[in-house]
Amino acid sequence: MKLNRKDILGLKDLSVEEINLILDTADSFRDIATRKRKKVPTLQGNTVVNLFYEKSTRTRTSFEIAAKRLSADTVNFVAAESSVGKGETFIDTVKNIEAMHPDVIVVRHSSAGAPHMLAKMIKPGVINAGDGAHEHPSQALLDMSMIRDEKGGFAGLEVAIIGDIAHSRVARSNIYGLTRMGAKVRVSGPATMIPPGIERLGVTVAPTIEEALRGVDVIMMLRIQLERQARPLFSSTREYSRFFGLNEQRVRLARPDAFIMHPGPINRGVEIDSAVADSERSRILNQVTNGVAVRMALLYLVTGGGN
Amino acid sequence: MKTIIAGGRVIDAAQKLDGPHDVVISGKVIEKITAPGRGRGGSKEKFRLIDAKDCVVSPGLIDMHVHLREPGYEGKETIYTGSQAAVAGGFTSIVCMANTNPVNDNQAVTGYILGRAKEALCNVYPVGATTIGLADQNMADLGELKAAGVVAYSDDGCCVMNAEMQRRIFEMAGQYDMPVLVHAEDANLAADGAMHEGFTSTELALTGIPAAAEEVMVARDILLARLAGSRLHIQHVSTAGAVELIRWAKKRKIRVTCEVTPHHFTLIDEDVGDYSTTCKVSPPLRSAADRTALQKAMADGVIDAIATDHAPHGILLKQIEFDQAANGMIGLETALGLTLLLVRTKKLSLHRALEMLTVKPAEILRLNAGSLAPGRPADVCVFNPDHTFVYNEEVIRSKSKNSPFVGWELPGKVYFTLVDGRVVYTGS
Numbered sequence: 001m002k003l004n005r006k007d008i009l010g011l012k013d014l015s016v017e018e019i020n021l022i023l024d025t026a027d028s029f030r031d032i033a034t035r036k037r038k039k040v041p042t043l044q045g046n047t048v049v050n051l052f053y054e055k056s057t058r059t060r061t062s063f064e065i066a067a068k069r070l071s072a073d074t075v076n077f078v079a080a081e082s083s084v085g086k087g088e089t090f091i092d093t094v095k096n097i098e099a100m101h102p103d104v105i106v107v108r109h110s111s112a113g114a115p116h117m118l119a120k121m122i123k124p125g126v127i128n129a130g131d132g133a134h135e136h137p138s139q140a141l142l143d144m145s146m147i148r149d150e151k152g153g154f155a156g157l158e159v160a161i162i163g164d165i166a167h168s169r170v171a172r173s174n175i176y177g178l179t180r181m182g183a184k185v186r187v188s189g190p191a192t193m194i195p196p197g198i199e200r201l202g203v204t205v206a207p208t209i210e211e212a213l214r215g216v217d218v219i220m221m222l223r224i225q226l227e228r229q230a231r232p233l234f235s236s237t238r239e240y241s242r243f244f245g246l247n248e249q250r251v252r253l254a255r256p257d258a259f260i261m262h263p264g265p266i267n268r269g270v271e272i273d274s275a276v277a278d279s280e281r282s283r284i285l286n287q288v289t290n291g292v293a294v295r296m297a298l299l300y301l302v303t304g305g306g307n
Numbered sequence: 308m309k310t311i312i313a314g315g316r317v318i319d320a321a322q323k324l325d326g327p328h329d330v331v332i333s334g335k336v337i338e339k340i341t342a343p344g345r346g347r348g349g350s351k352e353k354f355r356l357i358d359a360k361d362c363v364v365s366p367g368l369i370d371m372h373v374h375l376r377e378p379g380y381e382g383k384e385t386i387y388t389g390s391q392a393a394v395a396g397g398f399t400s401i402v403c404m405a406n407t408n409p410v411n412d413n414q415a416v417t418g419y420i421l422g423r424a425k426e427a428l429c430n431v432y433p434v435g436a437t438t439i440g441l442a443d444q445n446m447a448d449l450g451e452l453k454a455a456g457v458v459a460y461s462d463d464g465c466c467v468m469n470a471e472m473q474r475r476i477f478e479m480a481g482q483y484d485m486p487v488l489v490h491a492e493d494a495n496l497a498a499d500g501a502m503h504e505g506f507t508s509t510e511l512a513l514t515g516i517p518a519a520a521e522e523v524m525v526a527r528d529i530l531l532a533r534l535a536g537s538r539l540h541i542q543h544v545s546t547a548g549a550v551e552l553i554r555w556a557k558k559r560k561i562r563v564t565c566e567v568t569p570h571h572f573t574l575i576d577e578d579v580g581d582y583s584t585t586c587k588v589s590p591p592l593r594s595a596a597d598r599t600a601l602q603k604a605m606a607d608g609v610i611d612a613i614a615t616d617h618a619p620h621g622i623l624l625k626q627i628e629f630d631q632a633a634n635g636m637i638g639l640e641t642a643l644g645l646t647l648l649l650v651r652t653k654k655l656s657l658h659r660a661l662e663m664l665t666v667k668p669a670e671i672l673r674l675n676a677g678s679l680a681p682g683r684p685a686d687v688c689v690f691n692p693d694h695t696f697v698y699n700e701e702v703i704r705s706k707s708k709n710s711p712f713v714g715w716e717l718p719g720k721v722y723f724t725l726v727d728g729r730v731v732y733t734g735s
């Protein structure tokens with residue numbers, strides 16, 4: 001099977017078959033990381049451009065390693081965040097990059113929808129590496145890859161996503177992907193961070209974190225950055241950790257075999273207690289290794305690869 | 308030489324006239340309206356005949372809310388190009404907002420605009436700012452602006468957040484017997500919002516602007532206008548709640564009027580679809596329920612007028628990321644067609660539609676326009692409600708092309724637009 005699309009813009013429009021194909025392909029790439037020679041010639045002669053309009057060392061590095069392990073040439077662009085007032089639009093910039101004939105453009109942008117706009121206007125494949133608070137498909141796919149690994153599948157699985165749902169692209173992509181695959185998703189967080197109509201995405205909104213956690217198989221905590229919020233959505237980190245943070249007592253509400261995920265980097269003592277973050281149930285570090293395999297799969301599939 | 312517009316259906320809401328008539332124009336004014344075929348009377352003098360067979364003959368349309376971008380942003384639109392778009396859309400009078408550069412907050416800028424307007428194809432009436440620089444700090448010289456020729460006051464695009472300042476503006480505008488046109492939107496509730504707050508904004512992860520951002524300001528300004536006893540006009544009403552507040556105020560004889568834009572009664576938040584920046588406007592496109600409420604209020608009279616909020620922008624501010632793109636769409640050449648779509652779907656009578664585009668805005672701003680009564684300026688729009696046209700980029704006369712209606716087939720092809728008795732537009 002091959003992926004019948006040139007772009008990966010989000011989980012919203014991926015089918016069950018496509019998600020399975022990506023996860024299976026990622027599995028097959030995963031063992032490369034444990035080899036001594038970590039390189040395969042699959043994408044030799046291909047050029048992957050990383051176009052980052054927002055600082056993100058972790059995601060960019062992960063895509064860069066993924067491209068290099070597939071033997072693709074990589075070019076990194078770090079651009080200014082706004083095109084307003086430059087006399088050149090975002091599209092102009094990308095058209096210039098297109099003249100280099102890249103095969104894939106990996107784009108991270110602070111504006112929701114920027115990769116979608118791009119994909120419509122250029123020939124090379126576009127992989128969304130995070131657009132505003134909208135989608136972050138590679139992150140959600142690696143979360144899903146880990147969940148599938150540990151739980152054997154998604155059907156009937158109960159997943160709680162806790163935190164700033166309104167401003168989280170990780171939450172949106174996971175909601176789309178997990179519900180599509182048959183998992184049941186609950187979200188919870190401060191009322192100021194739950195966007196209107198979120199239930200229409202097929203999730204339930206739990207009024208308290210305790211209710212969200214009761215009996216779940218997977219706990220997904222979102223990073224909270226109160227100091228970076230432009231608008232006053234919450235009073236203090238102390239209030240946050242007391243009413244919405246994950247501590248040992250609250251973890252006990254979940255199923256005994258439940259595990260905890262976090263897209264990282266974590267804020268110890270804010271959304272998650274240190275002891276919980278370092279506990280056996282935590283899967284925060286493991287997610288980095290899976291990230292490279294999932295991104296290899298995406299690069300491979302959008303350039304026409306298949307199994 | 309006289310002109311006779313013959314063979315058409317004359318609809319003049321101001322005179323409650325609707326039927327086959329000839330319209331006789333003498334010089335710059337309407338001479339008389341006669342029975343069909345009688346326009347010439349017994350006279351032997353030469354006249355020019357305009358054949359209005361199968362057409363509606365209406366007073367020239369009035370748009371009480373446009374942005375002409377001159378002075379300051381002539382790359383987007385000028386007073387002249389804006390007037391070209393206006394007459395192509397059947398408009399003979401347009402009212403331009405103060406957010407130019409420099410802002411029209413003093414008599415010199417008003418004088419400049421009126422000077423440039425002499426070359427325009429239609430009547431251009433400027434609106435003066437209520438606060439200097441639209442900055443909500445110091446009140447503009449409202450009396451001097453009136454003396455210089457503005458027809459109303461407005462900080463459109465911005466909202467006067469200081470309620471005490473707004474009270475004083477209403478008091479002075481009341482003393483000068485001028486209306487205040489208000490862009491009712493709480494700046495804090497709407498801060499960095501990119502679209503209507505609802506399920507679609509959640510799906511697209513765009514910062515939402517709740518309906519309440521508009522409604523709290525409509526409520527505040529109704530109460531302040533009552534306090535001052537002056538005339539308030541709410542611009543581009545977009546929510547069901549705002550309509551209810553205005554209905555409440557009208558019942559209590561508070562002096563409030565309002566307008567709706569064709570895009571708000573035609574489109575909804577879902578039309579933003581895949582981040583379509585042409586649908587980014589302020590106030591934002593609202594929900595389907597809001598649109599229904601607007602259409603009902605147009606029919607029952609709570610909404611007085613239709614106005615376009617014609618807002619030209621070039622690609623540097625529109626073909627960019629949605630959250631960074633500018634607000635606004637052009638509207639002068641699609642307003643009549645979109646209004647007639649409501650008539651076609653029986654949501655509005657043709658009579659009421661034309662009333663909202665002619666006599667109502669004229670009454671609100673006290674313009675000598677909007678009627679074909681003898682002695683009035685011969686501003687006329689002749690259109691065929693059954694003939695359609697495809698609105699594409701080649702036909703757009705505005706200097707900017709930012710419209711989501713490009714590609715739409717619209718009814719109401721305009722055949723003749725006359726200003727002061729002169730044919731300024733001929734449709735083919």
Ligand SMILES: [Zn+2]
Pocket residue numbers: 463464490542543589590616
């Ligand atoms: Zn406005």
